[in-house]
Amino acid sequence: MLEIKHLSKQFGDLQALNDVSFSVQSGQIMGLIGQNGAGKSTSFHSILNFLKYDGQISWNDAPITETVFNEIGYLPEERSLMPKLTVEQQIIYLARLKGKAAKEIRPKIDVWLDKFAVKGKRTDKIKDLSKGNQQKIQLICTLIHQPKLLILDEPFSGLDPVNVDLLEQAIFEAKKQGTAIIFSSHDMGNVETLCDQLIMLKAGRVVLSGRIEDVRSQFGKNHLFVTTNSWDYDRLIKLAHVTAVERLADHRYLLKLDDPAVGPDLFQQLTNGKYVEEFSQQAPTLDEIFKLKAGEPNA
């Protein structure tokens, strides 16, 4: 288990992290969200000992030292490999630095190249691969030694939807094998699909944390999706406790409520005992929560 307690970090006058605490269990995926400069990468750098920090960071109740590095897979935000090496040389070199023997890794390379649908051979030089394929090689380097703790800094940025899907599958596979995974992303869609838990940082502080459902529920089910032929915008906006109406498609509307408890009353009014195609009362999306929290003044 990765455990972070009261983590703080100051760069000159800038308080980059302020009393951040959270933990990630084995077999669990944690999403770290926040605007640029919120402290996500600084958190990762602290976990990896790139920085000196205040607070405590431990992996399986022991401090993170070089001996633990073999159990960590890290994908930094900036994509980088050694351009003059071949795919095989690059993967083996980094795997050996993670304590794996070359003979153990060599037979796995083709399997991973297939898994990520890399267009290129193991004998190709890194510099001869396309940017997308280089990115896949870097992902393979992060995963091939089967880490117990996976740290992914913006892993989805620059990937097309097909490759996002491949990466999601790889992350789920690692989760199944009991890996503790922490990743940062600006795309709340990825976070919602993958994460068991999330942490939102703002100006170095934790402003949201918990299971995805719990976080969304904190904001109440004040979003009502309705698809109906009988009601139009002008009538919907006049309903009691409806603060705004958004037309999403033909006959499909999003009603924002000032009190989630009025759901049953509205159901009665809108359906009048008759069939409606859609009546769904939901909490706000992560995307909306992110924007809402990001827009709040700093504490």
Added chain:
Amino acid sequence: MRKLWIITVETFLRQIKSWSFLALVIAPFLILVLSFGLGYINYSSGESSNKIAVISEHSALRKQFIQQNKDEVKASVDSVKEAKKAVAENQITGYVIFDTTATRVSATFRGGQTPEVQIKNQVNSFIVQQQQQLNLANAKLSPDQAKALQQQPQYNEIVHKKTGRAKIARLISFWIMVVMVYMILITYSSITATEIASEKGTKIMKIIFSSTTAGKYFVGKILGVLLVILTQLVAYVVGGWSSYLVAQHMSFTKGFVNSNQDLISQVLSNLLSINLVFLFLGVILYTILSAFSGALVAKAEDATKAAQPATYLGMIAFFATFPFQNNADVMIVKIMSYVPFFSSYFMPLRIIDQSVNGWEVAISLLILIGSIILMVQYISRIYEGLMLQTDDTSFWKRFKRGISYQ
């Protein structure tokens, strides 16, 4: 230790597999082979055309001259007709016709050009000798008189060869040494700085530092480069020694090697001594400095600039030795022979000059080794900071931020 070794081997293999390393090792031998080859061509083409033919009706006379001057005579030519043909074909410079009457020995040279002085002298001394014998025979002297006439004057030559040679040997050793230090140092400063700056430019360091410590990585890189330097030095020593052995046996170099045996031995003993240790340690120190300046570069494109501090310092030290090549006993040389970055040039200068004792050499070595250890320790500590900050600010700002990175 295992990871340190992986980094060392990876750095070593990457360097020695490169074309530039191969070129670096082979180039001096290629130049050597080329100059040997040209020398041989020149020697062998000169060998036949500088020869002469000897023709005489008196076969004993001819035979005697050929026996005394085997290397200068083309013995297969024994008639005027053949000799004329050989001259026309440029196989010989000309031919000598020996003749003898009852009272006079004569030699006539015929050819397209004047014979070499050496040949002329040999022919002259031969006919003088023959004439003397003829004169003695004609004079019908008693044995005692004949003996008295054969008495030769005595010429003595006393030259203090050792002193002169030692001086030349010192000068040659000095030049070989400083040029070797300079060349190796400049080459590896550039290689190390470029390698580290390029790595920093690719931003792979975060992945590396998530696998091993920055200090271990830095030491691994330096050890890798040192293995490359050692490989090059071993290649030079083995190649140089082999060339020396070959030169001892090749006909056109044998003479030079034999007549300069003393000089060559002295130069070799000057080079294959503690001076090599100074060379090696000096290169280590400059390599560390280059690695440090490579780590200060912000972009891969600036990699070539990274070597400049070490290169300039190396150049200053190199040129600073020039005024003292015949004057190694002055105070400034003594001081510089203890100052790291300079001692690798100045201490060998004093050692070659034999103006330093063992203690002084040991102290200078200790200072050099101490500086290396301190530099490695300090840079290992700040290396992570230097390699992980990639903002494109000024050199000094990056330097300041790098060393205070926490």
